[in-house]
Amino acid sequence: MSQPEAVKLISAFGSPFGHRAEAALYVKGVPYELILEDLGSKSGLLLKHNPVHKFVPVLLHGDRAVAESIVIIEYIDDAFEGPPLLPADPYGRADARFWAQFIDQKFSRPFWLSFWMEDGPRKEAFVKEAKENLALLEGQIKGRRFFGGDAIGLVDIAAGGVARWVGVFQEVAGVRVMSGEEFPDLCQWAERYVSHESVNKCLPSRDELVVLYSSWKAMYMQVAKAKFCS
């Protein structure tokens, strides 16, 4: 029998996008080697395999490289045996892709800015927008264990950054965007997600993330100011 091709993941400690790829590998039960980048000094390996965006994560499967976290999750689902991450039927697949895209294209920006923007009317507008988007996710999770139904799927993993990182951002930035009073179903889902038997094996600890993001807080606030207050 031929040897399975080696699976390696280029990621960076504390990256919510890198977590997506790791969570998908864990849920599918795919063994992999983790290569952690220093994003302040990117390696030749990362630049070779993701020359377009130069971002982590990048999945290496044998001599093939796959970049972009959502693309990586779908690749892992297609290329390996194990619990499915997308439904089998075309409409279910389209629906899961729609919500994963919603998280990346509509949700993430105001969510991020609601933490790192300096106080004032613009920040308040981003907090309002972030909460409107959280309400849409709250509507999706109501009555379900996971966005994928009874088991974790693409949308859960895409939203995994909300589950573990939101509490960290709230503590470091001193801003409350997602509370159990306003979003009870989403908060319960977040608890289920972070304590899931596969996911919890590859999640950075909350305390480590607080230390990491505290060290980046000033830089994030500067980036938010430079990009959106000029």
Ligand SMILES: N[C@@H](CCC(=O)N[C@@H](CS)C(=O)NCC(=O)O)C(=O)O
């Ligand atoms: N759209 C990308 C985003 C990945 C991303 O933003 N990665 C960050 C780390 S969390 C990165 O590599 N940053 C390097 C840089 O900004 O130069 C994905 O979904 O994979």
